[in-house]
Amino acid sequence: MAVDVNAVQRALKTEGLDGWLLYDFQGQNPIAGRVAGLSGTTGHLATRRWFYLIPATGEPRGLVHAIERHNLDHLPGPKAVYAGRLQLESGLKSLISGLPRVAMEYSPLNAIPYVSRVDAGTVEMVREAGAEVVTSGDLVQRFDGLWDEAAIATHLEAAEKLHRIKDRAFETVALRVRDGVPTTEFDIQRLMVGWFADEGLVSESAPNVSAQENAGNPHYLPTAARHRAIGRDELVLIDLWGKCNRAGAVFADITWVGFTGTAIPDRMARPFAAIVAARDAAVSTVQDAARAGRPVRGFELDRVARQVIEQAGFGDAILHRTGHSLGEQVHGNGAHLDDFETHDERRLMAGSGFTVEPGVYFEEFGVRTEINVVWGAAGPNVTGPRQTSIIPLV
Numbered sequence: 001m002a003v004d005v006n007a008v009q010r011a012l013k014t015e016g017l018d019g020w021l022l023y024d025f026q027g028q029n030p031i032a033g034r035v036a037g038l039s040g041t042t043g044h045l046a047t048r049r050w051f052y053l054i055p056a057t058g059e060p061r062g063l064v065h066a067i068e069r070h071n072l073d074h075l076p077g078p079k080a081v082y083a084g085r086l087q088l089e090s091g092l093k094s095l096i097s098g099l100p101r102v103a104m105e106y107s108p109l110n111a112i113p114y115v116s117r118v119d120a121g122t123v124e125m126v127r128e129a130g131a132e133v134v135t136s137g138d139l140v141q142r143f144d145g146l147w148d149e150a151a152i153a154t155h156l157e158a159a160e161k162l163h164r165i166k167d168r169a170f171e172t173v174a175l176r177v178r179d180g181v182p183t184t185e186f187d188i189q190r191l192m193v194g195w196f197a198d199e200g201l202v203s204e205s206a207p208n209v210s211a212q213e214n215a216g217n218p219h220y221l222p223t224a225a226r227h228r229a230i231g232r233d234e235l236v237l238i239d240l241w242g243k244c245n246r247a248g249a250v251f252a253d254i255t256w257v258g259f260t261g262t263a264i265p266d267r268m269a270r271p272f273a274a275i276v277a278a279r280d281a282a283v284s285t286v287q288d289a290a291r292a293g294r295p296v297r298g299f300e301l302d303r304v305a306r307q308v309i310e311q312a313g314f315g316d317a318i319l320h321r322t323g324h325s326l327g328e329q330v331h332g333n334g335a336h337l338d339d340f341e342t343h344d345e346r347r348l349m350a351g352s353g354f355t356v357e358p359g360v361y362f363e364e365f366g367v368r369t370e371i372n373v374v375w376g377a378a379g380p381n382v383t384g385p386r387q388t389s390i391i392p393l394v
Contacts, residue, residue, distance in 0.1 A: 002037030002075055003143050005060055011142055012056035018099040019055040020139055021126065029117040031105050031140055031333065037074060046071060049088065053095050053102070063091045093129040102126065103136035111342050114325075114333060115140055137346045145327060145334035146351030147250060152374055154244045155326070155353055159252035159372060159384045161199040162240050165192055169209070169238055170258050174393035177232055177260045184229050185209040185222035192240065201242035204330055208239035208255075215257075216366035218320055218359060233261040235268055235365045236393065241330045251330045253355050254384065255370035258391040271360045272367045272390050274312035278305035278358040279369050282322060282337065283382060286348060290379045298335035298344035305358045306340065317360035326353040326372065350375045 008020060022032040026047060033039045036052055048065035052072055060077035064070075069081050082091045096102060104126065105117035115137045123133050147155070169188055176183040189209045196203060206221065211230045214220045215237035222228075230236060241253035257272065259265075282301040289296035302322040309315055321341050325334030334354060335346035348354070352375050359368030367390075372383045 003035045005054055005076060008054045008143065009056055011139060015138065017056060017101055017103050019053050019102045020136060021096065021102040021104050022052040023104060023118055023122060025049045029105050031117055031144055034144055051092065051095055055099060061095060063095050092125065096129055096131045099131055101134055102131045103139055104133050105136055105140065106133055107135050107137065112137055112344055141334045141346055141349060145325060145332055146349060147353055151248060151250045152376055154249040155252050155374060156383055158201060158243050161201055162242060162252050162254050163384055165195045165199065166238055166240060166254065166256055168195060170391060170393055173230060173236055173258065173260065177230065178394060182229065184227050185211055186224060186227035189222050196242055200245050202245045203242040210237040212365050213363065216361045216363060218361060230260065235259050237366065237368060239370065250328055250353060251326045252372055253326060253330055253370060255357060255368045256387050257367050258393040260393045262392055262394050264390045264392065268365060268367065268390060271314050274309050274314050275358040275360060275367060275369050276388060278308035279356050279371065281305060281308050282356050283373060286380045295347050297347055298337050299339035301337040302339040309358060309360060314360045317362055319361050322358050323355040326355060348375065
């Protein structure tokens with residue numbers, strides 16, 4: 001469904017913008033396609049450039065190629081038609097005439113790659129036509145990244161199922177290690193894939209089961225060709241993400257850590273305690289800001305979490321941001337908790353869902369704790385339990 005034009009215009013006025021200029025060429029900007037209601041449509045080709053302008057005041061209008069002139073007919077407002085390059089340039093000038101500042105899927109210095117979907121040449125063309133181009137980051141989040149109550153319900157359902165699968169996985173590891181049954185990361189991953197199917201969950205890939213040194217690689221995934229055995233007195237990290245298998249469902253994404261022994265080594269317990277404190281500091285910060293009515297931005301929570309880890313002496317072991325937006329894809333279009341890999345200045349908003357997942361990584365092992373926060377009617381709250389210490393798998 002195409003976005004609500006009236007709602008966009010209210011947001012543009014709030015943001016002090018003159019318009020939102022949607023643009024796409026051959027699917028390079030999926031955000032524009034979704035906002036314009038083109039995603040998943042069939043029965044027509046989309047091989048030429050199109051623009052659709054929603055001004056802060058006045059009637060929306062579009063610019064389409066002559067051989068694909070009907071592609072935006074479902075959207076309100078007139079559509080100018082071009083064929084040749086010169087007609088495109090003059091049509092674009094006419095389209096944005098009188099609008100000094102327009103938002104596009106652009107991020108200065110590519111600070112937020114998830115938003116930066118419009119190529120540099122097109123941004124130059126719009127500037128040449130007379131408008132300053134600014135980022136649409138908060139607009140994208142507002143209209144392509146927030147959840148209604150139905151979506152929140154699918155997240156809560158998925159989260160409950162993920163925790164159930166995680167518990168089964170750790171119980172299986174503990175049982176096999178206790179009974180001396182040889183088992184590998186890949187064995188546990190394959191079992192979890194089956195449990196995903198049993199629970200009616202789908203995902204973008206199989207879950208991550210990492211033992212010992214493999215847990216030091218945040219994006220390690222065991223495969224049939226590359227995996228290791230899980231032995232006694234070893235750390236086991238499990239990261240799993242999934243959503244309900246139905247339209248409009250959104251992801252949940254969690255990470256927990258266990259140890260196949262009774263006494264958790266101090267070299268593992270101390271960094272884990274640091275990331276737990278960092279996680280909880282980030283959650284408290286966003287909750288305090290919500291209660292005070294103070295805007296809070298993604299980079300702020302990353303700074304809060306990293307400061308805790310650095311003060312604990314593990315700053316050099318940080319490899320990634322503190323968290324990411326969730327959506328119909330596991331990495332959504334909302335604000336990320338990031339002042340490390342990028343500088344995400346987008347505001348965290350009511351209706352958003354995101355992970356809080358600080359981690360530290362060493363050659364011998366790595367630890368991460370990952371929870372989900374949903375900003376619902378009662379404010380930003382954690383969905384599901386929080387791990388407070390490494391689980392003994394005995």
